[in-house]
Amino acid sequence: MDLPPSLGVLRLTGRVIWTRLRSTEQTLTGDRREHYESGIEFTDLTPEQKQALATVLATLQTGQAAPEREPSR
Numbered sequence: 115m116d117l118p119p120s121l122g123v124l125r126l127t128g129r130v131i132w133t134r135l136r137s138t139e140q141t142l143t144g145d146r147r148e149h150y151e152s153g154i155e156f157t158d159l160t161p162e163q164k165q166a167l168a169t170v171l172a173t174l175q176t177g178q179a180a181p182e183r184e185p186s187r
Contacts, residue, residue, distance in 0.1 A: 117170060121170050121173060121174075124163075124166055124167065124170060126156050126159060126163055126167065127156065127157050127158050127159075128154045128155055128156040128157055129154070129155055129157065130152050130153070130154055131153045131154070131155045132152065132153040133150055133151070133152040133153075134150065134151055134152075135148060135149075135150055136149045136150060136151045137149045
């Protein structure tokens with residue numbers, strides 16, 4: 115899982131439990147780019163890892179809710 119650099123590094127054990135095609139776009143060079151979403155089930159987390167994950171998710175949710183934020187590409 116890639117996190118924004120400002121959130122630091124978080125290494126967790128997990129498994130992908132579902133994946134779906136979210137969207138497809140044509141690039142200016144004519145290539146086709148596909149965007150997927152996946153659901154991850156994290157396993158064997160320590161209490162510290164659970165807290166770190168909760169903090170990261172809260173930070174990301176707050177950032178996505180801000181109206182001035184540019185959509186990710």
